[in-house]
Amino acid sequence: MRAEPAVQRRLLDLAGVDTELTRLNHRRTSLPEHAQLTAAEAAVRAAKDAVVEAETNAGDLDRDIRRIERDVEGVRTRTARDNQLLAGTGIGAKQATELQHELETLARRQSVLEDEQLEIMEQREALEGHLGHARATLEAAEKEIAAILERRDEALLDIGTAEAGRRRAREEVVATLPEELLAAYERRRAQQGTGAALLLARRCQACRLDLDRTAISALKAAPPDEIVHCEECGVILVRTPESGL
Template structure:
């Protein structure tokens, strides 16, 4: 394939634009915010699980406290009934003895229940403190995720703006190339990543490999308008005064 040397040199401008577009693509895939968001989501799930677990424990304690309070109320009601019977003076000696015994038993029972209730309420107070702390940690995790997402979206917006500018620039730069030359360039770029590069000081600018003596001889013998490709990476090697020929 042949192309005017000046046209071949313009491939370097196209390659520079494509390199910038490739950097945008790479940057989009490797934004640090992406990994940060993944970690923030992991932390958020852990904090949500903690809140749920503590909430379940708190709910169990609330039910236990309510059950204990109900049982205490029942004992108190029984005590009140027995006291009224005693105060009424209408019971016989045997029933009086039974009521006094029952009152003593109820009093001990109520004392034990109240002790248990106090312990339950202390436990509930501790779990409520844990719940408040877990909620604070959850709020922090949610804010960290939101912050990372905002920064990611901002970075993506900048990349999209850069990509749009470079894409428009590429359309303008590539407009004047002969179709066969542009097709070759695009095909090599699609497979190798770089379509054209400067041959500088006997070294291919795409793969950075120095040409051996025989390869350099073939390049020197090629006509100025001959499109020369690197034997290692297939990139079009643009020849200038810097090529060392």
């Protein structure tokens, strides 16, 4: 295959654009915001779990408090009834004794219930602080996700804009290349990651290896318009006055 040296040098322009496109794609996939987002999402899930757990525990305590309040109210109602009976007329000594005994039992029961109620209310108060902290943690984690998404989207927009410009530049270079030469370049790029490279001071700029004497002799003997390849990595070598031939 043959192509004028000036046409071959345009392969370097194409390779440069492709290198930039590869770099931009790598930048897109390796944005730090991707890892940050994964960590932030995990933090949100953990914070949501903490809120749900605290709310569930708070609900359980609230139900216990309401139950005890009902029990205390029942004891008070029964106590008031017994006191009313004791204060009434027509009650026998035996019934009065039984009522008095029941009142003592009710008093002890009320004391136990009120102690239990106080303990649960203290637990509920402490849990309220924990629940507030859990909710604040969740809110902060959700705000962090929003901030990360904003930074990521801005970075992706910048990358997309840069890519669009590089793709336009690529189309302009491709339009100036013969189809056969372009096809050869694309095959090498698919195989090696790079389609063409400069031969600089007898060194391939793709694999960064110095060519041996035999390869240099073959390159010297090759006509300027002949398409030549690196014997090490196989890319199209573009020769210029700086090639050292």
